[in-house]
Amino acid sequence: LKALVSIKRVIDYTVKVRVRPDKLGVIKDNVKHSCNPFDEIAVEQAVRMKEKKLVGEIVAVSIGGPKSVEVLRGSALALGVDRAIHVKLPSDNDDVESLAVAKILHKIAEKEKPDVILTGKQAIDDDSCAVPQMLAGLLGWSQATFISELEVAGKTAKICRETDAGMQRLEVSLPSVISCDLRLNEPRYAKLPEIMKAKKKPLQEITADSLGVSTQPKIQILEVADPPTRAAGRKVKTVEELITKLKTEAKVI
Amino acid sequence: MKVARSLLGKALVVVEHNNAKVSPATLAAVTAASKLGEVTALVAGKGSKSVVDEISKIQGIAKVLAVDSAEYEHGLPENFAPLVKKVQDENKFTHIVAAHTTFGKGVLPRAAALLDTQSVSDVIGVKDENTFLRSTYAGNALASVKSSQALNILSVRPTSFDKAAQGGSASVAQVAATGESGLTKWLADEVDTSGKPDLTSARVVVSGGRGLKAPENFKLLYSLADKIGNCAVGATRAVVDAGFVSNDLQVGQTGKIVAPELYIAVGLSGAIQHLAGMKDSKVIACINTDPEAPIFSVSDYGLEGDLFDAVPKLIAGL
Numbered sequence: 217l218k219a220l221v222s223i224k225r226v227i228d229y230t231v232k233v234r235v236r237p238d239k240l241g242v243i244k245d246n247v248k249h250s251c252n253p254f255d256e257i258a259v260e261q262a263v264r265m266k267e268k269k270l271v272g273e274i275v276a277v278s279i280g281g282p283k284s285v286e287v288l289r290g291s292a293l294a295l296g297v298d299r300a301i302h303v304k305l306p307s308d309n310d311d312v313e314s315l316a317v318a319k320i321l322h323k324i325a326e327k328e329k330p331d332v333i334l335t336g337k338q339a340i341d342d343d344s345c346a347v348p349q350m351l352a353g354l355l356g357w358s359q360a361t362f363i364s365e366l367e368v369a370g371k372t373a374k375i376c377r378e379t380d381a382g383m384q385r386l387e388v389s390l391p392s393v394i395s396c397d398l399r400l401n402e403p404r405y406a407k408l409p410e411i412m413k414a415k416k417k418p419l420q421e422i423t424a425d426s427l428g429v430s431t432q433p434k435i436q437i438l439e440v441a442d443p444p445t446r447a448a449g450r451k452v453k454t455v456e457e458l459i460t461k462l463k464t465e466a467k468v469i
Numbered sequence: 470m471k472v473a474r475s476l477l478g479k480a481l482v483v484v485e486h487n488n489a490k491v492s493p494a495t496l497a498a499v500t501a502a503s504k505l506g507e508v509t510a511l512v513a514g515k516g517s518k519s520v521v522d523e524i525s526k527i528q529g530i531a532k533v534l535a536v537d538s539a540e541y542e543h544g545l546p547e548n549f550a551p552l553v554k555k556v557q558d559e560n561k562f563t564h565i566v567a568a569h570t571t572f573g574k575g576v577l578p579r580a581a582a583l584l585d586t587q588s589v590s591d592v593i594g595v596k597d598e599n600t601f602l603r604s605t606y607a608g609n610a611l612a613s614v615k616s617s618q619a620l621n622i623l624s625v626r627p628t629s630f631d632k633a634a635q636g637g638s639a640s641v642a643q644v645a646a647t648g649e650s651g652l653t654k655w656l657a658d659e660v661d662t663s664g665k666p667d668l669t670s671a672r673v674v675v676s677g678g679r680g681l682k683a684p685e686n687f688k689l690l691y692s693l694a695d696k697i698g699n700c701a702v703g704a705t706r707a708v709v710d711a712g713f714v715s716n717d718l719q720v721g722q723t724g725k726i727v728a729p730e731l732y733i734a735v736g737l738s739g740a741i742q743h744l745a746g747m748k749d750s751k752v753i754a755c756i757n758t759d760p761e762a763p764i765f766s767v768s769d770y771g772l773e774g775d776l777f778d779a780v781p782k783l784i785a786g787l
Contacts, residue, residue: 233607315585315586343605343606346581346588349579359575383715387654389651435587437613437614439613449771451760451773452772466731
């Protein structure tokens with residue numbers, strides 16, 4: 217099988233995100249970025265499938281500014297991905313809407329003809345949770361979202377996915393778009409020999425224009441604001457005091 | 470609740486249900502949709518007549534479109550998305566709305582792609598028919614967005630909108646089924662059937678983190694929840710990963726977002742991603758041995774103490 221893995225460079229999850237003074241976005245300059253954690257899980261899954269000889273070739277793709285090559289080399293090629301495609305946006309501050317991302321991946325999939333497309337269930341910056349589902353819709357493929365277990369067997373795959381109510385088991389036909397949830401696997405760290413090899417692996421740079429996809433947004437961002445702040449609370453000294461406050465002051469018990 | 474006659478929009482709510490009852494989250498979606506124009510509800514299921522009856526009596530619903538066919542039994546997006554597209558092509562709604570739940574997340578973006586529309590996810594506020602507020606960066610950046618699209622597809626955060634009340638009387642029309650896609654086969658749902666209060670709609674939530682130390686200690690929180698009544702138990706990602714409790718208890722940026730009257734955080738430090746899931750709770754209380762834990766900064770009442778001492782005292786004292 218051939219696997220296509222889509223990864224995104226995002227602000228690192230440990231960073232306390234701050235809204236820009238012009239209120240049109242968040243501060244990204246000189247802020248730590250890394251590969252979207254759920255996409256790392258997708259890469260890991262593809263690599264494990266390759267180790268089990270279920271997958272022959274893994275191609276990674278990332279849509280982003282110049283620095284996206286860092287996640288392609290460091291979080292994909294250095295972990296066992298065979299080659300990478302960078303759909304280059306002019307700036308690292310450029311954002312592309314989910315539908316446009318899905319259309320770009322659709323065009324790449326038409327060319328690469330993968331059997332599985334793996335990606336994280338959501339990007340921790342935009343939190344849209346839409347690209348995999350949109351891509352599956354454009355391709356007319358099955359979708360296996362929020363998966364925590366994956367078992368490929370010939371022309372189908374048995375999956376277990378995390379839902380609001382618990383778990384759901386499905387059998388999806390291949391080819392399929394698969395979005396990975398937290399507990400699917402624990403990603404490995406890149407080892408030095410692989411990091412060195414990654415420098416020589418093919419990394420192709422293209423543009424969205426060359427695929428015939430417009431990145432013109434359909435939605436305009438009017439303003440980005442801080443969330444409402446809560447009034448400062450206080451410490452209570454005993455359980456008795458807590459109960460009293462909850463009953464008489466907050467009136468929630 | 471009267472629908473303002475000046476609104477020109479026509480909104481379609483895709484109803485989430487289990488073929489027996491409407492999901493509470495959908496009732497929040499109805500409220501959001503009511504801010505956009507006249508609301509039509511789409512009920513697709515198998516043996517789901519009681520769902521049709523229930524939704525037709527919800528305030529704010531003008532019409533119900535119903536289809537009962539095997540392919541809709543389990544909410545599979547591969548079968549629902551083409552149905553939503555067909556209903557949209559035939560009716561030309563201005564908005565399609567669902568709750569931002571596993572079901573809504575699965576169906577709406579897929580339908581949006583079929584309709585060449587950029588959907589808007591996790592909407593926490595509706596300013597007008599084209600302007601919405603949504604959460605990004607784990608709730609640390611709230612984006613006010615404006616769409617110029619003729620059709621807008623929105624998944625809304627259930628805790629951000631009141632649940633629509635009973636008291637409506639909608640007409641019901643049947644729509645044709647769009648058929649089985651043949652792409653995906655449902656095998657099983659493994660869900661908690663203990664009848665415990667639902668995490669996203671309980672009045673009180675008690676959550677535990679790594680401080681609980683072992684799975685059996687969650688018994689303490691279940692006892693506390695029982696004592697409080699209409700109280701659900703939640704958990705941090707860490708303890709779900711460790712297998713202390715099942716994944717549907719996870720509260721956080723990529724788990725469940727809750728906003729109960731009272732949230733009691735027990736033995737959890739309050740990582741950014743966890744706060745994202747509960748910081749809109751009306752009152753927050755915490756119990757933690759570490760006075761520097763971030764959870765104290767969002768708590769209205771913070772008890773610096775050992776949960777193994779404090780929780781039994783709390784159960785006894787309530």
